[in-house]
Amino acid sequence: MTHQAVPVKVxxxxxxALLVLTATTVAVSKLELGEYNFIVAMTIAVxxxxxxxxxxxxxxxxxxxxxxxxxxxxxxxxxxxxxLLSDYLSRGxxxxxxxx
Amino acid sequence: MxxxxxxxxxxxxxxxxxxxxxxQQLESSTLGMWVFLVTEVMFFGGMFGAYTVYRxxxxxxxxxxxxxxxxxxxAINTGVLIFSSFTMVLAVRSAQLGQKKxxxxxxxxxxxxxxxxxxxxxxxxxxKWVDHHIPGPxxxxxxxxxxxQAQILFYLYFxxxxxxxxxxxxxxxxxxxxxxxxxxxxxxxxxxxxVEMIGxxxxxxxxxxxxxxxxxxxxxxxx
Amino acid sequence: xxxxxxxxxxxxxxxxxxxxxGWKSWLFATDHKRIALLYLFSITAFFFVGGAFAxxxxxxxxxxxxxxxxDTYNKLFTMHGIIMVFFFLVPSIPATLGNFLVxxxxxxxDLAFPRINLLSWYIYIVGGILTLTAVFQGGxxxxxxxxxxxxxxxxxxxxxxxxxxxxxSGFSSxxxxxxxxxxxxxxxxxxxxxxxxxxxxxGHYATSLIQVLGTPVIxxxxxxxxxxxxxxxxxxxxxVGGDPVLFQHLFWFYSHPAVYIMILPGMAVISxxxxxxxxxxxxxxxxxxxxxxxxAVFSFIVWGHHLFVSGQSMYASMVFSFFSFLVAIPSAVKxxxxxxxxxxxxxSYETPMLYAFGFMGLFTIGGxxxxxxxxxxxxxxxxxxxxxxxxxxxxxxxxxxxxxxGGIHFWFPKIxxxxxxxxxxxxxxxxxxxxxxxxxxxQFILGYQGMPRRYAHYPPEFQVLNVMSTAGASILAVGYxxxxxxxxxxxxxxxxxxxxxxxxxxxxxEQSPTPPPTFNFEHQPVVTEPAYNxxxxxxxxxxx
Numbered sequence: 001m002t003h004q005a006v007p008v009k010v011x012x013x014x015x016x017a018l019l020v021l022t023a024t025t026v027a028v029s030k031l032e033l034g035e036y037n038f039i040v041a042m043t044i045a046v047x048x049x050x051x052x053x054x055x056x057x058x059x060x061x062x063x064x065x066x067x068x069x070x071x072x073x074x075x076x077x078x079x080x081x082x083x084l085l086s087d088y089l090s091r092g093x094x095x096x097x098x099x100x
Numbered sequence: 101m102x103x104x105x106x107x108x109x110x111x112x113x114x115x116x117x118x119x120x121x122x123x124q125q126l127e128s129s130t131l132g133m134w135v136f137l138v139t140e141v142m143f144f145g146g147m148f149g150a151y152t153v154y155r156x157x158x159x160x161x162x163x164x165x166x167x168x169x170x171x172x173x174x175a176i177n178t179g180v181l182i183f184s185s186f187t188m189v190l191a192v193r194s195a196q197l198g199q200k201k202x203x204x205x206x207x208x209x210x211x212x213x214x215x216x217x218x219x220x221x222x223x224x225x226x227x228k229w230v231d232h233h234i235p236g237p238x239x240x241x242x243x244x245x246x247x248x249q250a251q252i253l254f255y256l257y258f259x260x261x262x263x264x265x266x267x268x269x270x271x272x273x274x275x276x277x278x279x280x281x282x283x284x285x286x287x288x289x290x291x292x293x294x295v296e297m298i299g300x301x302x303x304x305x306x307x308x309x310x311x312x313x314x315x316x317x318x319x320x321x322x323x
Numbered sequence: 324x325x326x327x328x329x330x331x332x333x334x335x336x337x338x339x340x341x342x343x344x345g346w347k348s349w350l351f352a353t354d355h356k357r358i359a360l361l362y363l364f365s366i367t368a369f370f371f372v373g374g375a376f377a378x379x380x381x382x383x384x385x386x387x388x389x390x391x392x393x394d395t396y397n398k399l400f401t402m403h404g405i406i407m408v409f410f411f412l413v414p415s416i417p418a419t420l421g422n423f424l425v426x427x428x429x430x431x432x433d434l435a436f437p438r439i440n441l442l443s444w445y446i447y448i449v450g451g452i453l454t455l456t457a458v459f460q461g462g463x464x465x466x467x468x469x470x471x472x473x474x475x476x477x478x479x480x481x482x483x484x485x486x487x488x489x490x491x492s493g494f495s496s497x498x499x500x501x502x503x504x505x506x507x508x509x510x511x512x513x514x515x516x517x518x519x520x521x522x523x524x525x526g527h528y529a530t531s532l533i534q535v536l537g538t539p540v541i542x543x544x545x546x547x548x549x550x551x552x553x554x555x556x557x558x559x560x561x562x563v564g565g566d567p568v569l570f571q572h573l574f575w576f577y578s579h580p581a582v583y584i585m586i587l588p589g590m591a592v593i594s595x596x597x598x599x600x601x602x603x604x605x606x607x608x609x610x611x612x613x614x615x616x617x618x619a620v621f622s623f624i625v626w627g628h629h630l631f632v633s634g635q636s637m638y639a640s641m642v643f644s645f646f647s648f649l650v651a652i653p654s655a656v657k658x659x660x661x662x663x664x665x666x667x668x669x670x671s672y673e674t675p676m677l678y679a680f681g682f683m684g685l686f687t688i689g690g691x692x693x694x695x696x697x698x699x700x701x702x703x704x705x706x707x708x709x710x711x712x713x714x715x716x717x718x719x720x721x722x723x724x725x726x727x728x729g730g731i732h733f734w735f736p737k738i739x740x741x742x743x744x745x746x747x748x749x750x751x752x753x754x755x756x757x758x759x760x761x762x763x764x765x766q767f768i769l770g771y772q773g774m775p776r777r778y779a780h781y782p783p784e785f786q787v788l789n790v791m792s793t794a795g796a797s798i799l800a801v802g803y804x805x806x807x808x809x810x811x812x813x814x815x816x817x818x819x820x821x822x823x824x825x826x827x828x829x830x831x832x833e834q835s836p837t838p839p840p841t842f843n844f845e846h847q848p849v850v851t852e853p854a855y856n857x858x859x860x861x862x863x864x865x866x867x
Contacts, residue, residue, distance in 0.1 A: 081145070088153055
């Protein structure tokens with residue numbers, strides 16, 4: 001870090017938030033929400049991950065190049081997952097060729 | 101410019117000769133570590149992709165196997181890792197402030213928490229061993245409707261958590277290296293780059309777990 | 324009358340080659356130029372090993388009934404593919420010319436992480452040893468594509484060993500890419516802005532992005548494959564609910580961008596050669612620079628074109644086909660720009676330029692045939708035939724290897740401090756061109772007529788074209804051997820080179836002695852003019 005040291009209480013607050021979010025995600029997982037279980041769990045995971053990246057890894061104060069690389073990393077992961085799933089989810093679709 | 105000698109001017113501790121100044125060196129180290137972490141995202145990403153595909157393909161088998169995931173241990177381990185990230189960032193902060201004793205204390209604490217995580221992991225894996233849920237010739241699954249698919253899913257469970265555990269072990273080794281370096285007064289408030297870089301690595305391993313935990317342990321658990 | 328003796332003719336100033344002696348100074352070198360030579364030596368060795376397998380294959384294909392069994396032939400084409408792709412093509416230009424030139428072209432003293440650079444070479448060697456061990460233990464027969472379930476459940480060969488060799492070599496590639504990205508970002512000389520960078524740098528930057536983003540996926544794929552061979556959990560086994568197509572997805576997610584890892588550095592070299600031997604700044608610098616980045620990005624969304632006949636959904640295939648058409652556009656942009664650079668330039672035909680001409684023509688043919696393959700309807704007819712083989716050899720051998728040869732010749736004076744014999748070099752270049760076309764053009768016809776790839780024996784009606792192809796291969800082999808001989812000779816006995824024999828623009832030529840000193844420059848370069856400033860006044864680059 002080339003910037004000023006962050007006060008301990010900021011880190012402690014983030015730590016506390018992460019524990020609360022963990023407890024929340026465990027609690028919610030015990031409820032029957034169908035499809036929303038996945039969405040809620042993933043949203044909470046993204047929030048926790050973002051807190052770690054922004055505060056513990058100090059990306060809040062990092063250069064835009066660093067932020068660009070992090071964004072690119074997750075974007076590329078998204079490319080892999082989206083295109084992979086696009087095959088599996090569309091395999092059952094039949095091509096409508098009545099117009100031929 | 102004296103290119104041929106290593107430059108170790110007192111005001112530029114740890115500067116390597118091919119860099120112009122320590123700001124450039126720090127910028128390079130930081131960018132280098134982030135590029136490496138991006139490669140790690142893609143490395144784990146392949147397994148997340150495989151897992152997503154099979155979860156999508158076999159939802160009932162998935163629901164069946166999720167009952168064997170020990171949520172309690174998983175939740176404890178999540179807490180342990182988050183705590184270790186907290187102690188790690190405090191270690192980096194201590195280094196930044198030149199507080200050698202605090203730095204070593206926090207590094208040791210982080211290492212202990214990492215070992216706690218690995219111990220619980222061992223307990224979990226042992227549980228799986230006893231249940232014959234480790235893929236391979238000894239694999240057995242009670243619900244014969246899903247036996248084959250369950251083996252695939254357990255294979256991915258072990259691949260993902262195993263790869264994560266390997267990264268933790270490497271991290272533990274790196275922490276030990278840092279502790280030894282700190283004890284030998286290698287770090288000052290002007291130069292503590294390895295602490296920062298290994299801190300970034302450690303947080304990344306924590307983030308992987310933050311995603312592994314709900315994916316493997318929590319979803320589908322209610323069914 | 325007293326005479327003062329001049330300096331003895333053999334006395335040379337200290338440069339990176341004579342700065343230190345002994346095997347330790349080479350095997351523990353952190354100087355990027357020495358590491359480049361370590362790579363050059365090992366990559367050349369692997370090229371000949373891979374080439375030996377090709378020779379065996381072409382001899383087998385002289386007659387319809389061949390001389391090898393199917394099992395042996397399977398191993399030949401597998402080892403040819405694995406070694407050529409992972410141990411020759413992927414590292415070739417980046418690890419040799421890239422390692423040597425990237426710091427010099429941007430005005431830096433070394434790469435950002437010199438020790439990681441050396442580590443990447445050692446990792447490459449370990450990967451190579453693992454793979455060669457697989458070869459000596461009897462080879463692998465899965466094809467370089469390692470398709471499941473054959474590789475994961477049925478093959479009796481040393482799949483895990485070869486997969487581990489590929490896994491390890493991947494880390495070498497990742498570390499090289501990481502090093503280049505950081506170096507280009509943080510170590511440019513004062514005045515070297517992004518749009519004054521040589522296009523060689525832009526090309527290597529784009530290559531490094533692909534290396535860093537794609538290679539980890541094949542790494543994990545090889546791990547999953549190895550684990551599956553050990554545990555038989557069934558992840559790719561259709562008998563128990565696994566999906567072999569998943570393997571193909573994960574494999575090609577890297578392996579398609581990998582082909583751009585292989586070609587982008589080649590294009591980077593061609594940009595440098597064309598501009599120098601046309602004595603003219605590259606036409607459309609921005610377009611060429613950004614096209615490299617565009618290729619890197621688009622290369623990641625086309626991999627499904629390798630899965631058109633695998634059972635992949637029709638809709639996903641259509642999307643992949645569409646993007647495969649798009650990815651051709653930036654490549655075409657480069658070819659147009661090189662052509663426009665030569666127009667009204669002062670073109671000369673030294674050996675590097677001959678290879679560049681070869682590249683431009685052969686890469687165009689290879690690239691266009693890629694479009695035929697991306698068209699799903701045509702694809703069904705020509706897939707898994709010699710048409711595909713001809714396509715990728717046109718881009719890889721007619722394109723990439725020619726660029727590599729051109730680059731080696733162009734920078735040989737800078738690297739060695741000596742000049743190669745131009746007559747022999749031109750002759751070899753023409754032999755390579757002739758041999759290459761005779762080898763691979765018949766394969767387009769064979770493929771279109773229906774000869775399948777990876778077959779040890781074939782119907783007699785295909786023999787004439789196969790014989791032509793093998794004849795071409797023997798000419799090609801001679802064309803590659805001749806430079807090995809005269810370059811080795813010239814390294815020792817060639818005439819000493821002036822600092823800038825081509826009168827090229829660029830920091831490595833203008834600002835650095837030939838051969839360079841260990842830290843590349845005697846004074847910190849400061850850049851004040853755009854790249855390739857051939858036309859207009861020769862502005863003096865300020866010496867810092």
